[in-house]
Amino acid sequence: MLALDQILDHIKLFSIEMLIVLIKVLVIFVVGLVGTMLMVWFERKVVAFMQNRIGPDKAGPKGLMQTLADGIKLFFKEDLIPDRSDRFVFKLAPYLAFVPAFLVWSVIPMGGDFSNGKDGSVHILGRITKLQLADPPIGVLLLLALSGIAIYGIMLAGWSSGSKYPLLGSVRASAQMVSYEAALGLSLATVILVAGTLSTSGIVASQTSFTHWHVVATGVVPFIIFLIAATAEHNRPPFDLVEAEQELVGGFNTEYSSIRFALFFLAEFMNTITMSGVIVTLFFGGPQPLVIGGAHNLLSFLGPFSGSVWFLLKVLVFLYSYVWFRATLPRLRYDQLMNLGWKLLIPLALGWFMLLAAFRVGQDNHWNRAVVGLVSIAVIAVCWLLLSHAVRVSQRNREREGATF
Numbered sequence: 001m002l003a004l005d006q007i008l009d010h011i012k013l014f015s016i017e018m019l020i021v022l023i024k025v026l027v028i029f030v031v032g033l034v035g036t037m038l039m040v041w042f043e044r045k046v047v048a049f050m051q052n053r054i055g056p057d058k059a060g061p062k063g064l065m066q067t068l069a070d071g072i073k074l075f076f077k078e079d080l081i082p083d084r085s086d087r088f089v090f091k092l093a094p095y096l097a098f099v100p101a102f103l104v105w106s107v108i109p110m111g112g113d114f115s116n117g118k119d120g121s122v123h124i125l126g127r128i129t130k131l132q133l134a135d136p137p138i139g140v141l142l143l144l145a146l147s148g149i150a151i152y153g154i155m156l157a158g159w160s161s162g163s164k165y166p167l168l169g170s171v172r173a174s175a176q177m178v179s180y181e182a183a184l185g186l187s188l189a190t191v192i193l194v195a196g197t198l199s200t201s202g203i204v205a206s207q208t209s210f211t212h213w214h215v216v217a218t219g220v221v222p223f224i225i226f227l228i229a230a231t232a233e234h235n236r237p238p239f240d241l242v243e244a245e246q247e248l249v250g251g252f253n254t255e256y257s258s259i260r261f262a263l264f265f266l267a268e269f270m271n272t273i274t275m276s277g278v279i280v281t282l283f284f285g286g287p288q289p290l291v292i293g294g295a296h297n298l299l300s301f302l303g304p305f306s307g308s309v310w311f312l313l314k315v316l317v318f319l320y321s322y323v324w325f326r327a328t329l330p331r332l333r334y335d336q337l338m339n340l341g342w343k344l345l346i347p348l349a350l351g352w353f354m355l356l357a358a359f360r361v362g363q364d365n366h367w368n369r370a371v372v373g374l375v376s377i378a379v380i381a382v383c384w385l386l387l388s389h390a391v392r393v394s395q396r397n398r399e400r401e402g403a404t405f
Helices: 002-050 066-075 087-107 139-160 164-195 200-205 221-233 258-283 300-328 334-364 369-401
Strands: 121-124 127-130
Touching (some): 002 066, 002 127, 066 258, 087 139, 139 164, 139 200, 164 258
């Protein structure tokens, strides 16, 4: 009987743990879908306001149900597949673009108590757990891997369509990804250097106050580089050359229709929400409250939900920023896109990482900070001069050969 009781206790414990995991998965899925629908409505409304228009206002109050109406309409449209396409890859590509955006949320802490050195754990159904689906020790690497997989959906969609314009869009996507993935990774390396961990919950726990937020601790520059690189990698304006309507008809998704087109449409907005959550987690303390000096948490009356509300408010700020970019910034030319990535962002991210690494080594070995700073700046300045000279020589050679840019 004792053995049977132990087996029943283990089954009960396993059932509760599985129930908690299922609840987390359901919350991520439902919140992700609803959030994406609201993001589409939010972007259309804000852009309409900036352009002195009304925007969607027919389906539901203030047009809130317009995205749902569009989705239902697309669902009943005919699913067309080009004769010259690779049918299997053509059908697979939308899911490769859509699913990774959801999977990224599995390692993002969306709440919890990180005050006074706590790890964000909360009590759910009598069990101690974290408000994230998983907390692997290499969570940041998982973020990079999943964001890279999403690009394959766009590349394969253009390649498998059997059409010239989608193919051009997919070629642009691959070049754009390679150009900005390096800058994204180098700016992320500065966060890892300061936090000392690859765990997303550990990164949030290290940002105990406003002055310890990584946007401040790393010197703002890595955040700006990360924001620009993330915008370019997910083809948001002004870096949306992958689907430039004036040049490529519709870009990589020209041949798509019905629900497959809707998946690409939703993936773009889901990636916007996901990247906003990643930026908040890495640079702005995640669920940590905004506390300056000796002030108190303004949302402490919400109890265990205050962290989730802070996280939502921070994400909304970046969602508005992405909409603002779309409404105000003109699309870059393709050569400007490449020059920005290779000639500015990558050297700047690498130089800033070297500078922070030099200060960290100097601090560990008790070297003079002024001497370390001067030597590091001198080395970076020499490297920058050499790079600028190489760029000028290359530009003169291209002009001599009659290149257009």
